[in-house]
Amino acid sequence: MKKTIAFLMLAFSLTGSIYAQTEDQDKTDEEQGKVIRMNKEMFVDDVFDYTTGSTDWKYKGEKPAVIDFYATWCGPCRMISPILKSLAKEYKDQIVVYKVDTDKEKELSAAMGIQSLPTVVFIPKIGQPQIIVGAADKATFKRAIEEVLLKK
Structure with missing residues (x-):
């Protein structure tokens, strides 16, 4: 005993x-100020107001964004966290990086269709968001930033 x-x-x-x-x-x-924790209110104000019922995606932000949907208990989420932090620093003048705790933001996660963790959403200024589901290496994330968010 x-x-x-x-x-x-x-x-x-x-x-x-x-x-x-x-x-x-x-x-x-x-x-x-490198990786910003995001909640539902911030998402509605700064990214997209899904509460209106509109399905016409129009990003509200000034810079392209990366949103990491994660959970504190998720091992792969913890693996990519330092990578995203590094990329936020590297691209600090070009993009903004957010993180959303899916356990605390269940409504937002459901509205975005998050079913697996980690899910990283890349949101260009114009166009549709693209996602990477699961852990990826830094080169893959950099390629997504360059091709989806910073393409000219």
Whole structure:
């Protein structure tokens, strides 16, 4: 019994430590202004107002956008997070990178048809959004940014 209690205490302390590190990393991203946490209200104001029932896509943003739909428990989501952070820094004057926690933003995730994680949506200034489902490498994301978001 003592071993079970000790094991549970260790498991809870490790879980808390991992969660705290994830939260600290997210706060660092926000402070640097590189990857922006997005909620439903921001999406409706800055990207597309899906609440009107309109299916005619018209992006509201000033710069092309990348939106990472993720969950904190998702291993592949954690794998691509530093890649997207790096790309946000690299393309800081050309695009904006957002992240949406699908567990906290269930309505938005459902409205966007998110069924698998991670799902990364590339939104050009003009035209339809394109997606990558699943983890990809930096070269694949760069190619999508160049071909979908920055094509002239």
